[in-house]
Amino acid sequence: MVSRLISDRRREPEPLPSDPTAAREVVRASRHRRRMEARRKRYLIAGVMAAAGLLAALGLTRQLFFASDSGGTADKAPVRQEQPMLAPPSQPASPPPEAGAAKGDGTFAYATTDGPIAGAGGGLKKYRVAVENGAELQADAFAAAVEKTYADPRGWTAAGELKLQRVKGEGPADFTVFLATPVTSEAMCATAGLHTDGYSSCRITGKVIINLARWNTAIPDYGAPLAEYRTYVINHETGHELGRGHEACPAAGKPAPVMMQQTYGLKGCVANSWPFVDGQQYTGPKVP
Incomplete structure (x- = not known):
């Protein structure tokens, strides 16, 4: 070539x-x-x-940006998201003060203690918890909320097939739960091609990324207290890390499956934070 x-032509002998x-x-x-x-x-x-090598290097650099957070091995896996995200809804020009900082400094503080094992059976997955510096929330406080969610009998460990344990600092872990400001969470999600416009949370391989503004204010017309939305968003993004895809509302008036993208509206369903309802795993139609 x-x-x-x-x-494009051979020369005739002179x-x-x-x-x-x-x-x-x-x-x-x-x-x-x-x-x-x-x-x-x-x-x-x-x-x-040389040009091909330069393009490959630029692509690799973009993929690796935010892909590792010092320590462990899980966060060094290729980043990916199984399903595309919906377009974020229209947002007010100026987020309310209670939404918190729009931008931190891009670095993270990690929880300082280990946690107990949640769940009674199955394989053990270890996780870290980190909060962006500038988010005005202590990592240990956020870690306590994550740990409480994972330990609940309605959570992902309810089937007896999975155990979860928090590790302190940046020790070896299977995944990390981040609480990041809208600007930083958008940049982290974008490393996998997800464009959240700084509005929603996301998950990429080894990283459960919670948007600070959603953590502080939930979404309009959610129909449930802020604490329930916080539980939902942890369980939803963790569900992706555990291999679950998106699901749809099964019928008007029914509980929304936890793997439904409730942040973008309930579509006639009722807010629900948990993967298990009345002792049974609760799901909806798979989203292609």
């Missing part, structure tokens, strides 16, 4: 003059021309390879 960039001296000059000129063409080909190939 590269040779075609230089010439007839040699009858004079020996002139013939030698023609041969020398032909050899020189072939050497120059070969050199141009090598330069062109090298240039194409």
Whole structure:
């Protein structure tokens, strides 16, 4: 293909003059021309390879930005999200003061203690908890809310097939739960191609990313207390980390499945924070 960039046709052999001296000059000129063409080909190939390497490096840099948070191995896996997110709803020009800081400094403080094991059976997954500096919330306080959610008998450990335990600091873990400001959460989610407009939370491999504004204010017309929305968003994004996809409202007036994107509206369902309802795992129709 590269040779075609230089010439799309073969050169016809040049007839040699009858004079020996002139013939030698023609041969020398032909050899020189072939050497120059070969050199141009090598330069062109090298240039194409260098450009391809530069594009690959830029792509890798974008993928790795925010992909590791010092410590452990789970956060170094490729980032991905199984299903696309809905377009964020229209937002007020100025978020209310209670939404908290729009932007932190992009660094995180980690919970300082280990937690007990939640769940009675199955494999053990360890997790870290981190809060962005500038979010005006202590990591240990956020960790307590996450731990309480995971330990509830209506949570993901209810089936007896999974155990969860918080580890302190940046110790080795299977995933990390982050509380990040809208600007930072958008940047983190964007490393997997998810564009939240700073409105919603997301999950990418090894990272459960909770948007600070949603944590502080929930969503309009949720129909349940703020504490229930907080429980929902932890369980929803953690569900993605555990391999669950999105689900739809099964029928008007029914509880919303926890894997429904309740942040974008309840679609006739009633707010629900838990994967288990009345002792049974509660699901809705799968979203393609």
